[in-house]
Amino acid sequence: MKLLIDFSFYIREGWANFTRSRMLSIFSILIISVSIAIITLFSTVFFNVDTYLKGMENNPVYSIFLTPDTSAKEGKDLALYLETLKGVSNVKLVLPDEGMKKLAKRFPLAGEIQSSIEENPLPISIRLRINTTAVASVKQVLKPYSIVESIYSPHFFLSQLKSLSSAVSFFIALIAVILILASIFTIYNVIRITILARQNDIAIMQLVGADMKYIRAPFTIEGTLQGLFGGILGALFGSGLISVIRAHYLAHFQYLPFLSRITSLPLSYFAGIILLSITMGLFGSTLAASRIDYV
Amino acid sequence: MIHFFHVSKVYEKGNRALHEVNVSIGKGEFVFLTGPSGAGKTTFLKLIFREELPSYGRVVANNQNTIALGKRQIPDFRKKIGVVFQDFKLLENRTVFENIVFILKVLGYPASFLRDRAFYVLKLVGLQHRYNDYPRQLSGGEQQRIAIARALVNEPLILLADEPTGNLDPDLSLEIMALFEKINSRGTTVLIATHDREMIKQMRKRTLHLDHGHLQEHRK
Incomplete structure (x- = not known):
C-alpha cells in the first residue's frame, strides 16, 4: 500500500x-x-x-536457360519432366517474347535496346522453385541435357x-x-x-x-x-x-x-x-x- | 536532547561564528537563544539540524552525533526536528495547503490523515482561510505563520525557530509564543532564536546569549 x-x-x-x-x-x-x-x-x-x-532464402527461384536453337516443344517437354521431380515446384516455361516483356517492364532501357536491334536475344528459359535439399539432385538430373546452357542460382546474388x-x-x-x-x-x-x-x-x-x-x-x-x-x-x-x-x-x-x-x-x-x-x-x-x- | 561539546564553527576566510560552545538543553525545555545580529544564532540552529557541521567539537541532537550521521540517515534525523526558518523557505509554486501536506507526504503519513492534520495546524496559526493561496499572495507575517504551521505539522521532538516573530505585530507575536508554549507543554523541546528582548522578558524562560560566537547563559 x-x-x-x-x-x-x-x-x-x-x-x-x-x-x-x-x-x-x-x-x-x-x-x-x-x-x-x-x-x-x-x-x-x-x-x-x-x-x-x-x-x-526460403523460396529461391532458379532459372534454367536453354541453348538458342532449342525449340519451344523441347523446352515444354523439359519443363513437364522437371515438374515430376521431387522438391521442384512452380515450374514455368518462359518463351523469349515473354522474357523480353518482363525484362522491359523492370528495365525500360532493355526494351529500347531490343527494339533498336529488332531481334530478341533472349533464349527460352524455365523458372522454377527448388527445395534447398533437392538442388544437388536436380542439377545432377540436368547434366546430360545438351539443351541446358546454364542454370542461374539466386544464391550468389x-x-x-x-x-x-x-x-x-x-x-x-x-x-x-x-x-x-x-x-x-x-x-x-x-x-x-x-x-x-x-x-x-x-x-x-x-x-x-x-x-x-x-x-x-x-x-x-x-x-x-x-x-x-x-x-x-x-x-x-x-x-x-x-x-x-x-x-x-x-x-x-x-x-x-x-x-x-x-x-x-x-x-x-x-x-x-x-x-x-x-x-x-x-x-x-x-x-x-x-x-x-x-x- | 541537545548537547554542544566544545563546538566551534569557522567559515571560509577564517570568519568564526561560534567559539568553544558547551551547552546542554534537556528534553521538554523551552529555551531562548538571543544575541545581536551576526552573533551566531542561525549557525547554532543550523548545527542542530545538520545543515552545517562543526569545525571543532561535537553536536548531539536527539541522541545522534551530527558528525557521525551518514548521508542517508540525514532525512530521518531531520524528520524529528521542526524548523521555522528566518526566510520561511516555503515552496513558492505550491499553495499553503500543499506546502503543509507536502511535509506529511514525504514523511509517509497516510492520505486519510493529511487533510485533517493540515487544516488543524492551519487553524492553530489562524490561516485556515488562506489554504488555497500561494506564498507570494501572503504578507510576511502570514508566510511566517505558515512556516510555523509547517514546522509543527508532524509534531517534532525538537522545534527550532529562527526569529519566528520578526515579521509579526506584538499581539500576534504573543499568540505565536503561546502556541510554542502549548507545543512545549506536550513534551517538545523548543529553541527560539530571537533578539526580541521584550518577548524574552515576558516569557521568563531559560535564555542563552550569544555574542561574537561566545555563549553565556541566563537562567530565570
Whole structure:
C-alpha cells in the first residue's frame, strides 16, 4: 500500500514538474522524436530487407536457360519432366517474347535496346522453385541435357545482398547507437537544467527531512514522460515519413521491386521503439537525478 | 536532547561564528537563544539540524552525533526536528495547503490523515482561510505563520525557530509564543532564536546569549 501511495506521489509530482517546465519538456521531446523518427525509418528499411531476404532464402527461384536453337516443344517437354521431380515446384516455361516483356517492364532501357536491334536475344528459359535439399539432385538430373546452357542460382546474388545488408545493418546500428546516446544526453541535460532551476525547492525539501527518493523520483518520472511522448511522436513522424517516401519515390524503383512494396513496421516493432524511447528517458533522467546531493 | 561539546564553527576566510560552545538543553525545555545580529544564532540552529557541521567539537541532537550521521540517515534525523526558518523557505509554486501536506507526504503519513492534520495546524496559526493561496499572495507575517504551521505539522521532538516573530505585530507575536508554549507543554523541546528582548522578558524562560560566537547563559 505504501509503495502504491509513494508511486502515485512520484507520478503526480513528475507530471507537475513536466508541465511546469513546459518549454524544456517540448525541446527534449522534439529532440527525442527526431531520433526516434530516424530509428523508425532505419528499422523499417532493415525489417523490409530482412523479410525480402528471408523470403528469397526460403523460396529461391532458379532459372534454367536453354541453348538458342532449342525449340519451344523441347523446352515444354523439359519443363513437364522437371515438374515430376521431387522438391521442384512452380515450374514455368518462359518463351523469349515473354522474357523480353518482363525484362522491359523492370528495365525500360532493355526494351529500347531490343527494339533498336529488332531481334530478341533472349533464349527460352524455365523458372522454377527448388527445395534447398533437392538442388544437388536436380542439377545432377540436368547434366546430360545438351539443351541446358546454364542454370542461374539466386544464391550468389543472395549472399552478395546479405553481406551488403549486414554492412548496412552495422552502419544503421551505429547511427542508432549515436542517436540513442544523443537523446540520453539531451534528456540528461534537460533534467539537469530543471534540477538547477528547482535547486531552492530541493534544498527546502531536504531541510524538512524529505527522503532522497521523494526528491529524485519525480525528476525520473519527468524524463520518462519525455521519453514516452518523444517516442510516440517520433514513431508517428517516422511512419508518416515512410508513407510519403513510398508514395513519392519508391514506387518508381522498378528494378528493385521490393522497395516499391515496402511495408510499415508491425505493431510489436512500434511498441519496441517506444519502449526504447521510454528507457532512454528513464536512463537519462535517473543519471541526472542521481547527481542531486544531500544538503 | 541537545548537547554542544566544545563546538566551534569557522567559515571560509577564517570568519568564526561560534567559539568553544558547551551547552546542554534537556528534553521538554523551552529555551531562548538571543544575541545581536551576526552573533551566531542561525549557525547554532543550523548545527542542530545538520545543515552545517562543526569545525571543532561535537553536536548531539536527539541522541545522534551530527558528525557521525551518514548521508542517508540525514532525512530521518531531520524528520524529528521542526524548523521555522528566518526566510520561511516555503515552496513558492505550491499553495499553503500543499506546502503543509507536502511535509506529511514525504514523511509517509497516510492520505486519510493529511487533510485533517493540515487544516488543524492551519487553524492553530489562524490561516485556515488562506489554504488555497500561494506564498507570494501572503504578507510576511502570514508566510511566517505558515512556516510555523509547517514546522509543527508532524509534531517534532525538537522545534527550532529562527526569529519566528520578526515579521509579526506584538499581539500576534504573543499568540505565536503561546502556541510554542502549548507545543512545549506536550513534551517538545523548543529553541527560539530571537533578539526580541521584550518577548524574552515576558516569557521568563531559560535564555542563552550569544555574542561574537561566545555563549553565556541566563537562567530565570
